[in-house]
Amino acid sequence: MKKRFAVKFTGQSGQGINTLGEILAKGIKNSGYNIFASREYPSIIKGGYAAYQIDFSDEEVLASSKYSHILASLAEEALHKYTPFVNPKGIIVHSLKDFQFSKEESKYIEENKIQVVHIDTKQIALDNKAPEIMANVVLLGYIWKLLDLDIKIIEKLLRKIFAKKNIDMDAEIRCLMAGYNIDKPKDFSIDKSQLKIKRNWNKSKVLTGNDAIGLGAISAGCRTYFGYPMTPSTTILEMLGNTYKETGMLVKQAESEITAAQLVMGSMYMGTRAFTATSGGGFDLMTETLSCAGMTETPFVVVLGQRSGSGTGVPTWTGAGDLNVALGAGHGEFPRCVIATSDVKDSYELIQKAFNIADVYQIPVIVLTEKQNAESMFNISNLSKPLKIERGLRSGKNRYEITESGISPRWIPESAKPTYLVNSDEHSEDGISTEDPQTITEMNEKRMRKLLTLRKELPEPVYYGPKDAETVFIGMGTTKNAVLDAVKETDKKIGYLHYQYIYPLKFEKILEIYEEGSRVILIENNQSGEFGNLVKRECNFEFPEKLLKFDSRPFFVEDILDFLEK
Amino acid sequence: MALKIEDYNTNVRNTWCPGCGNFGIHMALKQALVDLKKTPSDIVLTFDIGCNGNGVDDIEGFRFKGLHGRSIPLAVGAHLANRKMTVISDIGDGGLLHEGVDHLIHAIRSNYDITLLIHNNQNFALTTGQATSTTKEEKPMYAFPDGKAEGSINIGELVLSLNPTFFARGYSGEPQQLADIIKEGIKHKGFSVIEIMQVCPTYTPESNHEWFKERIKETERKATISEAVKCVKDMDIIYTGVIYQNKNLLDYYSRLENRKGKKTELVNEVKNIDIKGILNIFE
Incomplete structure (x- = not known):
């Protein structure tokens, strides 16, 4: 990865991983970098393992990388779980006394020249007259040191976020500083020299x-x-x-x-x-x-x-x-x-x-x-302007009037307005229940015509990438994010056709791209390629290649890069 | 022009059996609405599925015939959107106690300001006479020649166990009294539960008008819930009237801190709302 870094903060559920992760994410953002943060946590309140990973760069970041440069851990299970996902030359910092890596983990650490630092965060917290629970803030301070960022930024943020909580703020700050004042290994650095710092980025939104x-x-x-x-x-x-x-x-x-x-x-x-x-x-x-x-x-x-x-x-x-x-x-x-x-x-x-x-x-x-x-x-940086509200309200003779567009008049039920019957039984134009075959057919057709009208008015899918892309991924949802982040890490000409409006489906763009000769790949975070099956149903197009993932993890940037290398 | 019962009539042919208790119930409902000077466009009626639901053809107003068991939450959604409308939820004993019993329980504790009309004909009639929780035990019913093997639910007892603010019982054969009860229910600011004992000439013909007449007895409001429970438990004499009312509890909407002092209804507020003030949280 050329222009992005990742730091992962892990522990047990209940150790404040989310709160500190959020502070860390906003702290890096306020230092002038784009961030993306994702959470992994178990479906339990206490225990298990939880992680908060922040990826940052000077460009937009939309997905997580699989490997982090810094892994910080407060809990044993989490440390074992995430050690195999530390980058070569990365660093592991933990607060666990007498922690033993397994043989495989030690081998991985050695082969990849990963440094391991143990900090007795609890003792440091106690030495600073702070309760044991603030040990995680000591770790936060040390991470900040590893990132080599301005301490004032994180201190300010900590004060702001904890302001409403009934805690000893001075003790928090003492713990933060104690962590920050620990020397970092000389041969470890996050080389941010390639990253431009964005001005006034503290006003951007997370x-x-x-x-x-x-x-x-x-x-x-x-x-x-x-x-x-x-x-x-x-x-x-x-x-x-x-x-x-x-x-x-x-x-x-x-x-x-x-x-x-x-x-x-x-x-x-x-x-x-x-x-x-x-x-x-x-x-x-x-x-x-x-x-x-x-x-x-x-x-x-x-x-x-x-x-x-x-x-x-x-x-x-x-x-x-x-x-x-x-x-x-x-x-x-x-x-x-x-x-x-x-x-x-x-x-x-x-x-x-x-x-x-x-x-x-x-x-x-x-x-x-x-x-x-x-x-x-x-x-x-900010959200777009609100969309114009369209309601389509209009009065008419019959609530279910048969129209060419399929759309009938609808008006708000209120005093002095004509009343009407809304009926979950099949009904005629006036809402009255019907079992008449012709009316049933006409009403069904009327309702389904709305789909044709809507399809015409829906926007086309959004295409990202060069016009002459060799490879085009096609999908929906967050698969786009991993692909767009991966594109920045490769010289290959990659495109992504992003479907926001899934149904009624506008499939023409897919056929167009395919006919132009690009390599077309369906990408989905499920087992059967559900979007691909919809495309097949609607226009009989079968995706020649599929990249499917269904292990409950999102697509990481590396998943896309590895696929392209194959 | 003065409001008349006829203003609530429709020109659609109704499908109830001759002698059905629903005729009396609708007569009473229309009378109550006319007496309260409410025009059809002031009223929202939600209907369940079943014989009561087929009454949707028989009465004017803004009507929504929804799904089985769901008449209450549908009515609540409508009420919260515009409290200027009088919202009445119509349901049978089957939909109420079987498919949608959770809605009854939570509507009582939430005390939404709507009126619930329970058509208790003691069976699922539209599906041709299956047992419900109010069917007499031992009575042979559809598919169960020896009667149901389950126990019964007394609607009054169930409702009163949940600290309601209004419980009344009426009878389809006494539409004038029932109209008075419905009026009280609509005027009550809170969730008004009205159980209506009803004749079903087709599937429970033994509980005919004569049978009811021997047992129905009008009663006064009870001062406490425990007195009210005693009154509704007795099914040898079926007490009718407003049995319990508590005017001291606020309805759900009135308890919403952020809606206090608001002069508009949710339906009047659909417009682009500025989020700038909230966005600061996310910096």
């Missing part, structure tokens, strides 16, 4: 994909959120709940996903904007409502945060194996829109777009995200 979705919803005039906790969507509830005074949004934790979905449908029917977010299992419970929204032509927005596996799966790890359920969920046949987000920029924009599509087309819109986007921290 957001998770979920933060961006929440902010996008606020911008779009969404006035209520109904949630039920489930990783990796839970932090949308957190973000919207913690800002509810500023936004005035009605934020509610429902008794189940079934309820959350029904609340959304009820609120949307009444004419406000509402949404919910969940993961695969919760989404399964929402599917009857999805189908009902399809039949009743009620706008509906749900964020489906993907983790990996069926059943409970691997709850706190990433994947993109829920496209099939997004496309097929709900009984009967009804039009829907499926959108996939990849980073904070498009999460912020696409959730707004989702509301517009749901309102105008009166259909359910499923917004896919992945743990890798939902909970990772991205760094951007």
Whole structure:
């Protein structure tokens, strides 16, 4: 890796890895570098192993590298787990007395000229009249020394972030300084000389994909959120709940996903904007409502945060194996829109777009995200301007009037307005239940016509890369991030065709690229190539090559580079 | 022009069986709405699936016929979006106690300001007479010639065990009294649960009007929940009327700190909202 570095902070769940990881990430950002941070943690509150990796560069960083230059660890299991992922000439720093590396680990360390430093952080904390728990701040200070960055930046940040917590701030700072004042090995350095420092970058933003979705919803005039906790969507509830005074949004934790979905449908029917977010299992419970929204032509927005596996799966790890359920969920046949987000920029924009599509087309819109986007921290200078709100409201004679576009009049139910019947039974134009075969056919056709209208109006996929790319990856979601980061590390001419609007599918671009003679590769974070199967279904195009990964890990930059080397 | 019952009638032919208790219930509901001077466009009605749901054709208003068991959360979503509308959730004993019993429990503890009309005909009628939690034990029902092997649920007891703010019981054969009960329920600021004992001439013909008439007895509001429980437990005499009301608990929306003092409804607030103030958190 030429122009990027990675530092990994690890320990047990419950050791403050997230808080310190966030401080470290923001500290590096405030020092004038682009950062990307991702979290790995177990589905338990205490114990196991957790990691927070920050990749930084002077260019945009969107994905993690598999190997880090610095590995810092507070816990034994984590240290064993991540030692094989330290770069040659990297450094391992830990706080574990009498820690023994295994034979293989020692061999790896020796062969790759990795240095190992043990710091008795607990003793240092105690020596500085600080409680043992502040040992991790000692380690933070030492990492900062290894990074060779300005101590004032991290001190300021620590003071800001801990200001609201009831802790001994002076002791924190003493621990930070104690760690920072330990000499670093002479022959270790992070050579940042190639990296330009960005000015005023401390004003840039560090957001998770979920933060961006929440902010996008606020911008779009969404006035209520109904949630039920489930990783990796839970932090949308957190973000919207913690800002509810500023936004005035009605934020509610429902008794189940079934309820959350029904609340959304009820609120949307009444004419406000509402949404919910969940993961695969919760989404399964929402599917009857999805189908009902399809039949009743009620706008509906749900964020489906993907983790990996069926059943409970691997709850706190990433994947993109829920496209099939997004496309097929709900009984009967009804039009829907499926959108996939990849980073904070498009999460912020696409959730707004989702509301517009749901309102105008009166259909359910499923917004896919992945743990890798939902909970990772991205760094951007600022968010784009809010999208114009489009609602498509108009009055008419019949709520379900048959039209060429398939879109019927919809007006907000309120006093003195003509009343109407919204009916989950098949119905005629006036909403009254029907069993008449001709009406049933006409109403089905009318609803499905919305899909054709929508397909025409959806934007094309986004192409990244040179016009004469030899190799073009095609995919959705966070696979884009790993490819775009990898492109910077190779001289090969690589392109990426990024699908944000998955369904209804605009497949023409794929055929175009293929016919121009590029090597075309499907890339997906799932086992069966679900997007590839959709393409096959829609236009009978079979991807000649596939790069699939389904080990609950995201694509790392090295995964792409290794694939290209093969 | 003065509001009339006819304003609530539709010109769609209704599908209920002759003698169905739902006729009385709708008569009472329309009367209550007219008495409260609410026009059809002031009303949102959510309907469940079942015979009660087929009543969606029979009454005017903004109506949403949703899914089985889900009438309550659908109504709650509508209510929270615009509290100016009077929201009434309509459901049968099957949908309420079986498919959607969790919604009842949480709606009571949340005290949403809506009115719940429970059509208790003591069976799943539209699917041709299966047992519910309110069907008499030992009574032969669909697929179970010896009756259900499960116990029963007394709706009043269940509701009163959850610290409700309003519980009433009416009878489909006494529409005038029922209309008065519904009026009280709509006026109550909180979750008003109204259980309506109902004749089902097709599947529970033994509980006909004569049977009910011998047992129905009007009663007064009880001062405490325990007195109310005593009253609803007794099924030899079926007490009707507003049995319990507590006006001292706030409804859900009124408890939301961030909505206090807001003059607009959520439905009026859909516009681009500036996030600049919040964005600072992410620096």
